[in-house]
Amino acid sequence: MLLQKLTLPILGTDDETNPPWDHLSVLFSITPHLIAAAAILSASVLPYLEGQTAKVGIICLILTLQVGLRGWGDYSYRRRPADASLKPWLDRFVLLSLVSGVAWGSALGILYTGGSPDTQVVVLAVGCGIVQSSAARAYLAPRSTLLVILIVTALVNAAAIREGNWIMVPICAAYVGFLASYMVRLIGLDEKRIEAERKTRVLVEALADSNEKLTRANEQLRRHARTDALTGLDNRRGFDEELSRRLNLMRSTGRPLALLLIDVDHFKRFNDTHGHQAGDRCLQVVAELLLDSIRQTDGVAARYGGEEFAVLLQGPDGLEPTAFAEKLRTLVAQLQLPTETGGTASLTISIGVAVAAQHEDEASLVATADRRLYRAKADGRNRVCDNDDTERLLGQA
Incomplete structure (x- = not known):
């Protein structure tokens, strides 16, 4: 030895x-x-x-x-x-x-x-x-x-x-x-x-590998926690986090922020007539259309709850959320969804639009958009409401 x-x-x-x-x-x-x-x-x-x-x-x-x-x-x-x-x-x-x-x-x-x-x-x-x-x-x-x-x-x-x-x-x-x-x-x-x-x-090395796996798992859990399983959009939790972040960004940079609350008109009737699977497909189609619409913008789409969706738009001073909402309403009205009976079904949406003031908080902005959504629905649905003037409503019944 x-x-x-x-x-x-x-x-x-x-x-x-x-x-x-x-x-x-x-x-x-x-x-x-x-x-x-x-x-x-x-x-x-x-x-x-x-x-x-x-x-x-x-x-x-x-x-x-x-x-x-x-x-x-x-x-x-x-x-x-x-x-x-x-x-x-x-x-x-x-x-x-x-x-x-x-x-x-x-x-x-x-x-x-x-x-x-x-x-x-x-x-x-x-x-x-x-x-x-x-x-x-x-x-x-x-x-x-x-x-x-x-x-x-x-x-x-x-x-x-x-x-x-x-x-x-x-x-x-x-x-x-x-x-x-x-x-x-x-x-x-x-x-x-x-x-x-x-x-x-x-x-x-094993600890680093475990930490990396844990980080990936936590990130996956975080994504799951803020992602709607049916549509793939952010869920309500994800929307709340994004709204808070973007309001802070608006306050620090001055970039305008607009909120669109969207409701699928007569969704319960659609479900009762065509079945829940067709209703799920209806929500998925609307979600896909929302994603396509915001793809070229600094925006985010979320499923706010049930048949309601939310879109956050943030951009330069020339931000035009009303025009965006009206175009979105028109695209949805043109959809023809296939049904189990071999026919097609159409649907419409109502949209409430609110532009955030400089020191506005989350609850106030959501309340404004929700109030305008309610007005759009109350005045016949398939409409866009971007203010509290009962004389101005875009779209038609």
């Missing part, structure tokens, strides 16, 4: 072509390499003071090449094409990591070889810091991190063996084992984090 976890590629998956780009950005960063170079150079101070300038010069050359190479990698990665493939960049990172491991291990080994006891202690401390820092990022790239640690410790061990310090071998082996267990724990924690994020993402 230990070897299996430590030989996993980036992000602990078995697919090296699919780590996220933001994690790879962290791995390409030059900052840790600048810190490592500074630490190794600090370990070179004592040998330099002891006169080992050639050795220190070699160290500086190695570190310059290593940092320059990592800087080039960082620069190239951050300026990669937007459509770049991930696999080549992953391979490049692994190669750069191995080069860094060789550079660090070689520099530390050179410093250790022939160094004073104090220098060797500093070298070991710096080496421990570098490999420990690498292990801390093992969850991002377990395989390359393990290789870097093995390379650094192997090169330092080789230098220690040349110095006759064989005790370093078991010490380094134990230290690498400790780091390996630490890395495994980090990888395990990151795997749990990834799994938790995956589950969270699944739950969030």
